[in-house]
Amino acid sequence: MNPTALRIATLTAALFAATAVHAAEPAPAAKGADLTCHAGAYRLDDGRAVAIGRTDDASVLRWRLLDGRTGKLVSAPGSKDGALVGTVGWTQRADTTKVELGSCDDGIVFDGHRGDRLKFDIVDTTFEGAGVKLRGRLVLPAGQDKVPVVVLVHGSENYSGVDGYFQQYLFPSEGVGVFVYDKRGTGGSSGKYTQNFHELSDDAGAALREALRVGDGRVGKIGYLGGSQGGWVAPLAASKTPQADFVEVGFGLADGVLAEDRDQVVLDLRAAGFGDAATLRKARELTDATGLIASTTGKRGWKELDAARAKYQKEPWWKAVKGEYSGLIANHTPAEIAAEFAKYDFEVSWDYDPMPVLRTLKTPQLWVVGGDDVEAPSDETQKRLTELGKAGRPITSVVFPQADHGILEFEKDAKGERQHTRIAEGYLRMQLDWIKRGTLDGWPYGAAKQLAGPK
Known part of the structure; x- marks a missing residue:
């Protein structure tokens, strides 16, 4: 998944063009x-x-x-x-x-x-997803030996994975095959772009089965790698796909979609000097209202927002609220937002709770999160993953303490804005080690720290 666009998008963020961690590659001067x-x-x-x-x-x-x-x-x-x-x-x-x-x-x-x-064995294919035709590609190291294969599960990006994902080049050079496909409504795949996790997980299951088919006996163990929004989709897909041997999640959330905005608002307020418990409780009233508006496409939540405005809009912390969408909804009229809702329908799985799957999934999982992720704040996810590991679930979880979304390192420019300089050292090697051997036996992995699971 290309770090230039990996993020957990929500509908209202797309509507109002909220700034992503990376928008697109900067265009050259000419x-x-x-x-x-x-x-x-x-x-x-x-x-x-x-x-x-x-x-x-x-x-x-x-x-x-x-x-x-x-x-x-x-x-x-x-x-x-x-x-x-x-x-x-x-x-x-x-x-x-x-x-x-x-x-x-x-x-x-x-x-x-x-x-x-390097020359690889490459098979381009078209296969049936859940009511759509999907374009896919299997890339294997050259030869006849069996190799582990990872199926790349998209984040929220709306571009071609087959054309854009770098793992199809780098991973086979290290002995790991890759199956990459265009999610529905993107690239060479049919259908409508969606953020319906249930449909996307069905497509991911079809992709894994297609990888096994076209692999023609060369596929050893096989599993999923999902980044950002793919952290909701990949475990769900594995729960429906008994052939999956492993799941890797990068910078995803073990919490629901609404938690992303809620936790971003907390970071906004703390950064602006409003991190006291009383202010955060007030802000939670606001995010509960904006979350209801977003998740019902404006059908509900305005009464609750009006109540929050009446109580808190004149307080100094109000202007510091941004989040994924809360600051935008809080400062637009219902008519303005309704006009935008009419243009977009991504079928976001607002009500999806990942915990039932994570509590019951027997497929081994590796979760990697950024400790300084401002796009998908990970504090609650770290707590949940640690508890799941202690409860005996087959989950190994790791945090890169200073990494942002995408497990990216960064520096700040003169305006204090983050400029991402690289993928954190150790992250890619960690992914490959776990795909190959199902364990992290190459410590240290840069600055990574393990939260739960055997080393």
């Missing part, structure tokens, strides 16, 4: 040559693999290393010899990592190391 033919994995002469993936702009690429470092690549303005320039992570800070691309069939030079393109 359109350059089509670089997409260079997408793939390359083995460097020092043994490392580098994945080069597409973005939503054909003249922009993104490279990633297993240690989590990443950068954007774009043709140098006015260049006639194919020279590339880059920026660190998702920032605008110039990157000193030099990358040279030859012709489409040639290798690369990455930071002074020659790299040859």
Whole structure:
């Protein structure tokens, strides 16, 4: 799942264009040559693999290393010899990592190391989801040996996973196969884009079965990797798919959809200096009202919001409320919001409670959360995962204390806004170790700390 767009979207956030952790790849100053033919994995002469993936702009690429470092690549303005320039992570800070691309069939030079393109066994396919036709792709390391395979389960993004997900390049270079597919209503898949977790989990089940079919005996163990919103979908899919051997969740929530906004508002208020218990109790009245409005597409909740406004709107903390949607709803009229609701229908599973699945699912799970995640605050999820682990559920949970959504490291610019610099060291290696062996036997994984489960 591309960290440039991974987030747990809610309907009203989409309506009012709330700022995501990453919106889209910054467009280059001028359109350059089509670089997409260079997408793939390359083995460097020092043994490392580098994945080069597409973005939503054909003249922009993104490279990633297993240690989590990443950068954007774009043709140098006015260049006639194919020279590339880059920026660190998702920032605008110039990157000193030099990358040279030859012709489409040639290798690369990455930071002074020659790299040859890796050849994988790739099968493109179309299969039946829950009433839709889905486009998928299985990517396996070349050869005849059985390998573990992971099915990538989307977050809330509405673009093609087949075209955009970097794991299909990086993971097979490390001995793990990947099945990637376009969620319904995106890319080459039919149907309507939705955030209905039940339909999406049925599609994920179909994807896993298709991976087994086209794998033609090469699939060893197989499971799911879901990021962000995929943290709700992947365990639900596993509960319906007995063939699933494991589930990995990255930066998801073990709480419902409404909890995301509620907990973001708490972070907003604490950051603004309003973190006392009395203020947070007042804010909870507001988020209960806005959550009711969002989850009923404006049919209910206005009476409760009016009551909260009457009591608290003039208090200084009110203006600090943002959240995923609470600040927006609180400052728009019912007519304004109704007009927007009429334009969008994503069928968000507002009432979905993940805990019944997590309490009963026998499939081993690895959960990884960011301790400084402002998009999906993880404090309550950490508590729930720890309790589930102590209760004997097959859940290993890990936190990267300073990581944001996407398990991304960041720095702050002059305005105090987060600029994401890389994937946290150890995160990708952790995912691969657990897929391969079902255990985390490579500690330390960067700054990660285990919450529950055997080391």
